Amino acid sequence: MTRKALVAAVALCGLSVAACGGTADGADAGPARIGGSASQNAAPAAQTTQTTQTAGSTGDVQATPAASPTTSPATSPATVAGSTPGTSLQGKVIVIDPGHNGQNYRHPSEINKQVNILTEKKACDTTGTATNSGYSEAAFTWDVSQRLAKILKSRGATVKLTRPNNDGVGPCITERAAIGNKAKANAAISIHADGAPPAGHGFHIIMPKKINGPVDPVVDASRKLGIDVRDAFKSGTGVPYSTYIGAKALDFRNDLGGLNLSTVPKIFIECGNMRNAGDAANFQSPAFRQKAAVALANGLQNYLK
Ligand code: ZN
Numbered sequence: 001m002t003r004k005a006l007v008a009a010v011a012l013c014g015l016s017v018a019a020c021g022g023t024a025d026g027a028d029a030g031p032a033r034i035g036g037s038a039s040q041n042a043a044p045a046a047q048t049t050q051t052t053q054t055a056g057s058t059g060d061v062q063a064t065p066a067a068s069p070t071t072s073p074a075t076s077p078a079t080v081a082g083s084t085p086g087t088s089l090q091g092k093v094i095v096i097d098p099g100h101n102g103q104n105y106r107h108p109s110e111i112n113k114q115v116n117i118l119t120e121k122k123a124c125d126t127t128g129t130a131t132n133s134g135y136s137e138a139a140f141t142w143d144v145s146q147r148l149a150k151i152l153k154s155r156g157a158t159v160k161l162t163r164p165n166n167d168g169v170g171p172c173i174t175e176r177a178a179i180g181n182k183a184k185a186n187a188a189i190s191i192h193a194d195g196a197p198p199a200g201h202g203f204h205i206i207m208p209k210k211i212n213g214p215v216d217p218v219v220d221a222s223r224k225l226g227i228d229v230r231d232a233f234k235s236g237t238g239v240p241y242s243t244y245i246g247a248k249a250l251d252f253r254n255d256l257g258g259l260n261l262s263t264v265p266k267i268f269i270e271c272g273n274m275r276n277a278g279d280a281a282n283f284q285s286p287a288f289r290q291k292a293a294v295a296l297a298n299g300l301q302n303y304l305k
Contacts, residue, residue: 089157092304095180096152096159097190097258098145099268100128100138102166115174117257118213124172129195131280140283141191142166144271147293148191155301160185173257181263187225187300188266190258193283194273200244201276203237205230206251206268208259221265226250229267229299236295239272239282265303269296 104111104127111125128137142165149159160183162176171179180188194204207226210216230249233239241249253259259266271292272279282288 086154087156089152089155089301089304092156092186093158093160093183094152094300094304095162095183095185095188095264096145096149097162097176097180097188098138098141098166099190099192100126100136100141101163101168101170102136102138102142103169104128104138107169110169113172115172115257117173117255118260119211119254122173122255122257124174125170129193129274131274131283132277133280133284135274135280135284137193137195137274138166140193140271140274140289143286144191144289144293144296147290148296151293151297152300155297174261176258177261177266180266181261183264185264185266186304188262188264189225189229189296189300190266190268191296192268192270193279194245194270195275196244196273198273198275198277200242200273201279202240202242202244202249203233203272204242204246204249204251204270205233206253206256206259206270208256208262208266209252209254211254211260213260214263215260215266218263218265222259222262222267225265225300225303226267228303229269229296232299232302233269233271233292233295236298237282237288237291239279242270242273244273 104125111123111127113124114121115124128141130136142163145161149161152159160179162171162179176190194200205226207222208215208219210219215222227250234241234249245251256268258268272282274280274283
């Protein structure tokens with residue numbers, strides 16, 4: 001690996017950390033820590049305009065706020081596809097956590113504030129990543145979450161989101177967990193997309209590990225939730241298992257506040273790699289986002305039935 005390539009890889013690792021808390025294992029775990037620095041996360045938008053070259057050279061592109069033409073709200077005709085009305089989820093409470101927030105990049109001091117996630121101290125929140133063309137992870141997670149909420153409600157579920165729009169800051173990862181706990185959710189899902197080296201593609205699920213803490217009693221249930229959502233996402237979207245992390249798209253971590261602090265069954269999904277051209281093309285397609293939302297709803301429903 002050339003020095004340039006190494007720097008690029010480190011930047012990407014940092015990006016991955018900034019996006020979602022970092023890889024818990026693997027060779028990238030060490031250098032990835034730099035992603036937590038304020039300078040990485042606080043990159044002003046002005047530095048994010050060069051988004052077409054190799055992702056590694058623009059590690060701060062995650063701050064790009066640009067809304068691509070494909071960031072249409074969940075109001076297209078496709079939205080209703082798959083949202084078969086019914087009562088199959090009646091009585092169930094589901095909390096959806098759309099990762100990051102659209103204005104996080106403008107408020108570095110707020111989102112870099114350190115919070116206690118029991119296994120370590122960590123930034124309150126991060127900017128998230130983006131595709132090379134500037135479609136932000138925050139916009140993606142918000143759009144999929146809106147679609148998912150609509151489908152789940154149509155099936156009778158009570159749905160709560162951890163943020164009201166994509167125009168704000170945070171909340172902190174600790175608060176994101178607390179919202180699920182307070183709601184006594186039957187299931188909670190945090191929706192993300194990764195910022196990994198461009199060659200890697202595919203989706204993966206992140207589940208909690210026991211930490212001698214509040215999440216321990218729901219580790220087993222979270223694993224079952226994770227497997228149900230994995231199976232539904234694979235069959236519903238055709239997106240392959242991640243080529244760069246986890247085993248059969250399953251990863252277990254103890255460094256994510258949203259999981260460590262959860263007292264309800266909870267998982268993260270990294271729907272793919274925003275820095276991979278194929279995955280990015282998917283993310284920027286409203287039809288794909290609808291397909292993803294339906295698949296997630298089916299996975300949640302399979303778990304809850
Ligand atoms: Zn993320």
